[in-house]
Amino acid sequence: MNLGEITKSMQELNNWALESSTIVKEYELENFSQAIDFVNKIKEIAEKHNHHPDITIQYNVVFLVLTTHSAGGLTEKDFEVAKEIDKISFK
Amino acid sequence: MNLGEITKSMQELNNWALESSTIVKEYELENFSQAIDFVNKIKEIAEKHNHHPDITIQYNVVFLVLTTHSAGGLTEKDFEVAKEIDKISFK
Numbered sequence: 671m672n673l674g675e676i677t678k679s680m681q682e683l684n685n686w687a688l689e690s691s692t693i694v695k696e697y698e699l700e701n702f703s704q705a706i707d708f709v710n711k712i713k714e715i716a717e718k719h720n721h722h723p724d725i726t727i728q729y730n731v732v733f734l735v736l737t738t739h740s741a742g743g744l745t746e747k748d749f750e751v752a753k754e755i756d757k758i759s760f761k
Numbered sequence: 762m763n764l765g766e767i768t769k770s771m772q773e774l775n776n777w778a779l780e781s782s783t784i785v786k787e788y789e790l791e792n793f794s795q796a797i798d799f800v801n802k803i804k805e806i807a808e809k810h811n812h813h814p815d816i817t818i819q820y821n822v823v824f825l826v827l828t829t830h831s832a833g834g835l836t837e838k839d840f841e842v843a844k845e846i847d848k849i850s851f852k
Contacts (some may be wrong), residue, residue, distance in 0.1 A: 702813045706804045709818075713797045722793045727800075727816040 671744050684756045689735075692744040693752055697732045697759055702741040705732050706757070715754045721747045721757075762835050771839040775847045780826075782834040784843055787818045788823045788850055796823050799850070806845045814846075 671679070680688060686695045686709040699705045707729050712734070716722040736752055738745040762770070771779060777786045790796045792832050803825070807813040815826040829836040829844055 692835075702807060703804070706801065706826065709800065715793070717792060722820050725816075725818040729813050 676744055677728070679746070680705050683749065683752050684759075686752055692737040693744065693748055694733070694735050695719075695752070697734070699730045699732065702727075702729050705730050708732055711758045712755055715751060716757070719747060719751050719754075723750050723751065762837070768834055769802045773845050774840065775850075777843055781812075781844070783826050784826040784835065785826050786837055786843070786846075788825070790821045790823065793818070793820050796821050799823055803846055806849070808844060810838060810842050810845075812842050814842065 674686065676688065679695070680686065683693070686693045697705075697708065699708055709725055709727060711733060712723065712725065712732075719739070721736075726733040735744065736748040738747055767779065768831065771777065771784070774784070777784045788799065790799055800816055800818060800823060803816065803823075809822065812829070817824040827839040828834065829838055837845075
């Protein structure tokens with residue numbers, strides 16, 4: 671994707687940040703248990719799209735990183751998955 | 762815990778590494794789905810002990826970090842949880 675495409679796609683997302691060749695977002699849940707529940711929902715989306723974010727869980731915080739390693743940068747797949755995760759997230 | 766206690770406790774673990782005031786371990790699973798299954802098992806242990814590792818999932822790799830923030834370093838709780846995770850892990 672070129673910068674124009676990326677900028678346009680970013681506008682369709684809810685509070686994701688562009689960091690070099692990745693998009694990232696931090697979600698704050700109520701507690702560890704809810705964080706893991708959220709990760710299980712992300713799993714369903716990731717498996718459906720066969721595209722898997724890097725996920726870090728620190729108690730109630732879930733940090734996601736999306737990029738397409740095989741393409742060496744961002745692709746439409748990243749934005750599709752991000753958009754679906756936005757739909758299930760609490761904020 | 763003093764260094765002697767930590768050294769002794771490390772010997773009771775299976776391939777965890779000491780990194781400053783944390784213990785860390787990387788697990789390689791078959792795929793993303795198995796990685797999430799493993800994280801769900803870790804959740805049960807963490808909730809039982811009310812002690813929660815930091816967890817990073819990168820497709821089939823699960824990276825764990827244990828420390829006791831409230832104590833500013835390692836405590837017996839970290840080693841208890843690590844030992845239980847070793848019991849459920851594949852390697």
